[in-house]
Amino acid sequence: MEPAGALVVFLFMAMQILFGSVHAHGGSRVAGPLSFSDRILGMQHELEMAAASPAVYSSPSSPQAGGSNSRVYRVTEYGADPTGKRDSTGALLAAMSAAIRGPSDGFLMDGIVNYDGARISLEGGSYLISRPLRFPSGGAGNLVIHGGTLRASDDFPTVGFLIDLSAPATKAAASSSYNYEYITLRDLMLDSNFRGGGVFVPNSLRISIDNCYIAHFSTEGISVHGGHETYIRNSFLGQHITAGSDPGERKFSGTAINLMGNDNAVTDVVIFSAAVGVMISGQANTLSGVHCYNKAAGFGGTGIYLKLPENTQTRIVNCYLDYTGIVAEDPVQLDIVDSFFYGDAYVTLKSINGVVNGVNIVNNMFSGSNKGVDIVRLDQSNGPFIRVDQVVVDRNNVVGMRLRSTVARGFARGNGTSWTVDFGPVLLFPNRLNHVQYSLSTSGGGLFPRHCLRNTSENRVVVESDVAVPASVYVTVDQGGK
């Protein structure tokens, strides 16, 4: 390395250290930060290493690893069998180790070594593995694993994941509060062979899972625990490979995507078989363009399950729920908008402690088969919703299902002293009218009757007049607010 270049890198890394903790977002540190001088010394050491050997590829089986300056670690050069016959676990782990020992360039987050986009290439092959693939140490970032198929062997541990971003116990870079940052898993088919799961992402930051096909999981396709900003996009997940109407659908199990962390995004993803499509128990996640036909609601499946009562903070936008619905436990801050529900799919609001607040279910399309299925249902088996505020279920269009809403209009017409408009069949919450407005219109022979709103119980609006008149009464009700 040129001395001038080294100086620039050194200054850059020093700035990373000085300002790194300012940018840290959430999460507490596991270990106390190293002192400033320790870290500078550590970096000097690393710079010397890099200067001494610009390309450190020390795999015994393949010192070249695709050329002296290449940072592509081709797994066949470490002995992996691209035909998928022989067990390639050791070879793939060797390629991953080589990448972690390879050249690096400062840090991303403090303590996360920047590998400059080094790639572990599966070279379009299929590899049998008998153990989860883990990096030998944590604290790594800016690495790519891409381009091939991984298949679990018949003795793969059923609790494991094909790719596992756990940091080993002997994690060297204990100065980072995250295991990994900016690891990209791209263009991969992951076949769990009905033994365990696809990808495990614990306590990591900015992990990208892009254009992956994850099948045959028995537990979870992708499991995110803690950390934040795992982005899952343009991917296909299914326990069984099917295109719908599968004779075994009743038996589908497992969860395609389990988000137990915050600030993740699932975009443009199809989930074609699993008991649960997306399970969410962390905040501030967003789903967009997700098509779930994983298991019909009638067979006990759920498309999207929001299991974070009173702290939902989830946006579901432009999704396609296909014979399978959405369940939200005590939702507080939930958007379900611009989505399509097909095959009598519906939304369930499930009471845990009776709270529903800040929920918008608007501008969706619902299509069913005239079985009288409500577009939104309340599950009050644990008790009724008692704290209801800022709930808007409105402007959805419905074909072949039963409209449910928190806002409604109606009218009654007759000659007499009492007019009743019953909103029971359309309002979502029983016996709850927060706002009522009415107008009484009569052309009755010069009479100006006195009239008033008499009763609003059981979602029925009763208007009475002092004298009998032929009149129409128009009513607007809203049960969303306090």
Ligand SMILES: *[C@@H]1O[C@H](CO)[C@@H](O)[C@H](O)[C@H]1NC(C)=O
């Ligand atoms: C309305 O009812 C009253 C009696 O209750 C009757 O005298 C009147 O003619 C009725 N008006 C109309 C328009 O039917």
Ligand SMILES: *[C@@H]1O[C@H](CO)[C@@H](O)[C@H](O)[C@H]1NC(C)=O
């Ligand atoms: C309102 O109507 C309900 C029946 O729907 C009745 O039980 C209740 O007594 C009425 N309240 C008043 C004030 O008339």
